[in-house]
Amino acid sequence: MSASSLCLYRPLITALFFSRRRLISSSLSSSLPLVRVWSYSSSHSSNGPTPPPAIVEKMEEQTIGVAKVDTLKQKMELLGILCNDSCVPGRYTNLLCPKCNGGPSMERSLSVHIVQKGDLAMWRCFRTDCSWGDQVFIDGRAAHNEVKKIVQFSGQMTEESLRLEPPGEKITAYFSERMISDETLRRNAVMQRSGDKDIIAFTYKRNGLLVGCKFRSIEKRYWKEKGSEKTLYGIDDINDAAEIIFVEGEIDKLSVEEAGFCNCVSVPDGAPGKSSNKLPPVEKDSRYQYLRSCKQHLDKVSRIILATDNDKPGQALARDIALRLGTHRCWQVSWPKKDESSYYKDANEVLRHMGPDALRKVIENAKPYQLCISDRVVSSDKHKPERIPAS
Incomplete structure (x- = not known):
């Protein structure tokens, strides 16, 4: 040295x-x-000669x-x-x-x-x-x-420590109604709470390790396991992806996979109430800390498709992500019309009512994201999304 x-x-x-x-x-x-x-330690007088190692050690x-x-x-x-x-x-x-x-x-x-x-x-x-x-x-x-x-728990979080088991008939039937297959559930390690057939467990993994778990009752009540890491759901699916798709919830991530896109992640905490043109200081931007913790994955991505919900919170989420990751590489989907006066809300609604082929076309037809800041429009070039099959 x-x-x-x-x-x-x-x-x-x-x-x-x-x-x-x-x-x-x-x-x-x-x-x-x-x-x-x-190991050994040595001590000697600074004024005298250094003793031989055999004596010191x-x-x-x-x-x-x-x-x-x-x-x-x-x-x-x-x-x-x-x-x-x-x-x-x-x-x-x-x-x-x-x-x-x-x-x-x-x-x-x-x-x-x-x-x-x-x-x-x-x-x-x-x-x-x-x-x-x-x-x-x-x-x-x-x-x-x-x-x-x-580090809020002693030892590694595991499926056994959380008392998780493969989903039973009630939960698989719930997902089947939403056009999500058993294969997709297995690939994403969707489970249920042992002894409670009404509680869905979405397991969050990073590098194959269980780092968090979000529970959801069939009646749509959510909570997280204590000590869960705040990260993107499906982070391991974008390890080598040059293009990724952002959605607003775990079920939407599974829905996009049914349409053939595995390079998809969901935000962990849903959408905010509102957005702002000005980015807060990093130390105060706690809501989007999960984007910084996944910086290694996101920095190498050339194209980001925003497929958030078709409501005000969903649009605020798309805006916040685009501001933090760069509007120049963001595209946004436009959910199709449901009837004369309304539009489909999210990926799962399109999957259920229009099928996987229709959902795939919606994603492939994403448009360059446009963000108006002080009457200035920032946008991107059009580009078709890359389909990454399940490994």
Whole structure:
């Protein structure tokens, strides 16, 4: 490591750890569930010569549970920190920062450290215009900033811990009436509360991990599991998508999939009461924090189709998304007429009354989004949406 690199990392190392430690890891036997790690500490007079290592070093064997380290890595992955095999306890690893993506040069500016015992992981981005830092604990203690919203439970949220099971006849019949197939329910891991045949469970997953769950009674009463992450429903379906479709609810996401588009996500909290031309400061824009947490996915998207509800809140939601993600890459669907005096409200209504082919055409005929700001119209070029099949 060069002298300049050492100077860059020394402030963090000094601030976090006041003693010097070197860690030597032994090989991991395939038959053992634990990784053995040895550490030693040294102390000597600053005025005298440095004693030989054999005298200074006192080896102390410690064991680190692999499961603990894996849990820390999973929690970091929820925040976009993708740990690799070099992320081992006691070492500093440089990774790509999910907040700034390493700047124009895409440098690995995020220094990640898992403490020796595997109880804590911490990180800091050393780019001056980012400086993102935080930490996660193995025991569920609250950390700072975004981590607080995720690390509110001990261990990983699972279907078993939430007492979920595959949907029964009553719930599958409910979705069948809405033209949503059992295959689509399985693909999106739609479940029900164990022992309660009237409660639908929409599971929110990121990188295949369960990070949240929204419950809905058949009578249309909603609530969320405590500790659920606020993210887009179906986020894993747009990992490699260049074009995506935004809808207002989970059932609309499933409906769009029935029309052949799997590159669709739903907002987690529905639509706002009203919109505004002026964007609030980032720290006050809490309602749309989920857009910032999905920045890695959204930044690489070239085209966004807004298929929100055909009412005032739905139009306000479309406007808010367009302002935050860029009107130049947004298109908007126009829901067809239901009769002489009214229009269909959303994707599921079109699917139920007109069928999947009609819904597909509505989406394919989306028009460039237009937003008037101070008598100035901002719009995009017309383009056909990309259909991405289910994997």
